[in-house]
Ligand SMILES: [Zn+2]
C-alpha cells in the first residue's frame with residue numbers, strides 16, 4: 001500500500017477516488033445521539049466516508065478511529081435539542097468545531113453551527129451515529145501515523161499519514 005503525499009487535492013479527485021457506491025445507500029438516512037435528544041436526516045448521498053486515526057479522534061471516541069462522512073449541507077437536517085460546540089486548534093491556523101449533544105455527550109457533526117452554513121457547504125457527520133451503518137465503509141484513512149498497530153487497513157483504500165485536504 002503506497003503512502004500518498006499530503007499536498008491538497010481537488011475536491012473532484014477526492015470524490016472520484018473514494019465515492020460511496022450509491023446503490024448501497026437508501027435515502028433518507030437517519031441518525032442521532034444516544035439519548036434521542038438530537039436527531040438528523042440525510043437526503044443527499046454522502047460524498048465521501050473516511051476513518052480518522054488521529055489522537056484526538058481516538059480520545060473523543062474512546063476507540064481506534066472515528067468514521068466521518070461528508071454530506072452537502074442542503075441534504076442534512078438536524079432536529080431536537082440544540083447541540084453545544086467544542087472547538088480545538090487543528091494546526092496550521094485551522095480549528096475544528098465539534099457539535100455535541102449537551103445531554104448525552106455524543107459527538108454528532110463538525111463544521112459551522114447547524115442551520116447556519118451555506119446550502120452548498122460541506123458538512124462532516126460522525127457516521128457511527130447513523131441508525132443504519134450496514135452500508136457504511138470508509139474508503140480512506142487519515143492520520144495513519146498515529147494508527148493503532150493492530151488495525152489492518154483494507155487493501156486498495158487511500159492512506160494518508162496526516163490530514164490530506
Ligand atoms: Zn443526546
Ligand SMILES: [Zn+2]
Nearest residue numbers: 052053054057
Ligand atoms: Zn481525527
